[in-house]
Amino acid sequence: MRTTTAILIVSMLGSAGAANAGELPADHGGQGWAFQVTPYLWAAGLEGDISPFRRAPTLAVDKSFSDVLDHLNFGGFVDIWGRYDRYVFSGDLMYVNTTDSHAVGSLPMVGATPGLSADVDTAQFTATLKAGYRVYDDSDFTVDLLGGIRIWHVSNDLTVRYGGFSRSYGEDFGWVDPVVGFRTFYRVTPNLSFQAQADLGGFGAGSKHTWQALATANYVFNDNLSVSAGYKILDVDYDSGGHIFDTTLKGPVIGLTYRF
Template identity: 65%
Template sequence: MASIPSEQPNWALQISPYMWAAGLNGDISPFRRGPTIGVEKSFSDVLDNLNFGGFVNVWGRYGRFVFSGDIMYVDTTDSHGVGPLPPFRLPGGIVLPAGTRGDATVDTKQFTATLQGGYRVVDRPGFTLDALAGARFWHISNDVMLTLGLGGSSVTRSYGESFGWVDPVVGARAFFPVTEKLSLQAQVDIGGFDAGSKLTWSALATVNYTFSDRVSASAGYKVLDVHYDRGGHVYDARLSGPVLGMTYRF
């Protein structure tokens, strides 16, 4: 995740796969106009439910023009009790009365990609600053199995649904060499502005250590926050936790 110092050649490209020990906190509706579920999970809770997760950061520069990309994919399966629920209609036409309780298993796949381009507004040996603008793409898919008590018996229904949106974002990225091998980096962005979500923002700060001209390691902390409530879908969530990554430079 560490940028190339300004004294490097006129072009640069690097790829940084990383691990993100993120916890989750927020309110989520797994399907359109369904009940909104409050979620508060530590990283260990998320890890228990994790089927697969992948994270990669890409950064490039040509002269003063820069590119930043961050891609994440997470697949989780979560089972928990639900209720008492407000009255609502299940797929298939069954109307559940208020106070219904039951169990739910939710298989969630989330893909998020933040792509930004920009310009290096400050380019000094001891400090660089990039101004960025672009978009954050979201796609969330939920497969839900509900088993609900209904009049002394139970009813089970399975339902799959996906939704997505695009948020415009603006941001900045700063890089501070501390020594020849040690550096600090910070990147922030904010967006949404009711074009997709009401608001989204992210922040990443890392300490970086360079092993060679091509390889470095980074450790830090990342937060990704979004407030989406549109068309009966709710995804109001914050993911936050430490990150650990390796960077390979071309």
């Protein structure tokens, strides 16, 4: 199932065209409306501290992308970018579902009991919605200032098995962070360009803080298709109601964008 899921993600990239990979590709200049859609792959590792259940111990997590892929059930990433004259809009959606199996004594919240096994199924949904204004615009260089929100929802389901006995328990939590940021685009040649973006948020309204940064190199095939590759980091520090989600996701991104 995990291998099949990985193949499906890569196939999606090849057929439609990398995680907040919105703004990855080269941008259209000119006036009027412009849109682009980017399904993408983010080969991210995960590190940090997580307390998925109230009254449960905080767990230290340090997983490479291959570790994450081993536990992956499904991953989907898509970004939508729009512009009208100097007004810009973006929406980046990320959903990841994993199942982590634990043997005897490896699950601190349950403890070491002979014959005990447990599965933790985790689903994370993140949506970053932003709007802004292009403060500088010429044929080869643009600067956008952006503001908006980042929505988080994390769901955890624990299934414990002992002999023929099985019991399940689930919790979910979520929050909304305000964010502010920028996006820059620089065209080197008609086909090659570079792009960078970053945002900062939280400010105690949802999480203590959250920030992300993304830099890519982009190559344009024609008026509608471009490919991008780069690196992205997404960080958040949330601690509320007995839940802790203090994590950093980072790794290379790659995507194929369709513009219209």
